[in-house]
Amino acid sequence: MYPTLLDTIEQLQWKQFANDERQAVLQTLVDFVQRELTAGQQVNLNFICTHNSRRSHLAQVWAQTAASYFKIPNVSSYSGGTEETALFPKIAETLTVQGFQIFKIADSNNPIYAIKSSDNALPIIGFSKKYDSAYNPSTKFAAIMTCSQADSGCPFIAGAEKRIPLTFEDPKISDGTLEQGQIYSQRSLEIAIEMFYVFSRIKL
Template identity: 65%
Template sequence: MQKQLFNTIQNDVLNQEICEDRKVVLQPLVFYIQEKVNDKQTINLNFICSHNSRRSHLAQIWAQFAAAYYNIPNINCYSGGTQETALFPKVAETLSIQGFQIFKIADSNNPIYAIKFDENCLPIIGFSKKYDDAYNPISNFVAILTCSQADDGCPFIAGAEKRIPITYEDPKISDGTTNQTEVYQQRSIEIATEMMYVFSQIIK
């Protein structure tokens, strides 16, 4: 693990408290993962937000990290949106500051990033796409709705075994303001804390 990422986890994530109301929100995801682990099945998590530009990417990346941190096997994390846009640059910047290695491997209006939390791990591929893009699983996955717009706008998600709303406030509200960096850092830590909690509850 990168030293800065280790420091982020120890100093900013593991010492955060999660209120009981949020634990209730997170429990269906804990149950889903635990059932799959018990059955020794592959676990596909697709984090969905309207634009697949901010919250869904943060959740995808932190969930994949949390699974590795707690040595939970057979976890594949994806993200998608109700429409394709682009991974917002501030998200990549925030994750880089917090200790991830970020490489832009294709430059366009919708850049493709490789994101690594350890020098020897497979990179997480980050780019904006619809939730049913060919890059994502078409069946045997759980759809995790990270924004209320996606939850309302996706009454049916083909191929999903289950849908679980775990929503977060959009850090976009800070764009163009003097506290943008702080808001993105806080949202990333909030999501990291909850994903770490989820995987800490899994019994192997």
Template identity: 65%
Template sequence: MYQEILNIIHSLRLDTINSNRKEVLEPLISFIRQKVDEDKEINLNFICTHNSRRSHLAQIWAQAAASFFAIPKVHCYSGGTEITALFPKVAETLNDQGFRVFSIADTANPVYVIRYDDNSLPVIGFSKKYDNLYNPVSGFAAIMTCSQADGGCPFIPGADKRIPITFDDPKISDHTSEQEKVYAERSLEIAKEMFYVFSNIKR
């Protein structure tokens, strides 16, 4: 794993996650534990309305966390209730925090390759609906990362479990002087919670 990312990982204060938030995260921990115990694939689909910000951050940090803790058979995906584009500031933020990010399709809905390690499969980032053929069709956990998608999608076909883990939208800072700070903070908040989840998984 790239050293810049390792530096962030070692700076995360998992002990600052409060008890209410730990309760929110517990269903995801339980889902992963069960799949590990059964020696099954662990498919996680992070879902937000536009699949442009929070769902991608959660997908990428969760995949990095699974790799860091050597939890096998973890495959992280993301999707939305509608298609837009991965917001450029998300790619910039991840790049600033140590990921290697580059575009392989410069279109209205660009496709990014996002690496946390030279020898691991990269995450492919682009906006898509949660039921896109790129994503799993059954046996996955649907993790709702925004309240709008959580309220608008009471049922996700094919999901073994539907888990709301919502985050504030960094979009509120767009086109302001606070944008860089807010996106960095939201990324690190999501990183901390995904690392907390995987730190509770025993192989």
């Protein structure tokens, strides 16, 4: 992994993660990943939010990175929304500062980004899409709801084996303020800690 990304990871406090309420929710995700791996299955995780612009992308990127860091095989992370918009540019900027290499590979109203954790890593392809896009798995996946609006507004996710409400506060609340950079960084690291907590508990 890139040195700056490793520095960011080393500062994460997943080993001291002590929020009992969140641990209970995260254990549901741990159990899903462990069950699929133990059964020799591909682990498909689809992180879903309303616009697929902020939190769902952060969760997708950090989940895939955590799986790679702990050398957990057969994990594929995806993201989607209840509607298609665009990956918010501040997300790409935040992840770049935290150590990822990000390249815009198509420019439009809904740009497509390649997000890499190391020179030889398969890039995560980041762009906004609906959760049931053909790009995402249609069956045998966990639907992880990263915002309450998507969780309440989307009561049924076709094809999902498991639905897990794992909601985070929207960093959008800081847009246009002097605190925007700090809030986006904090939210990214908060999500990273929880994804690293999950994958640190997987037994091979």
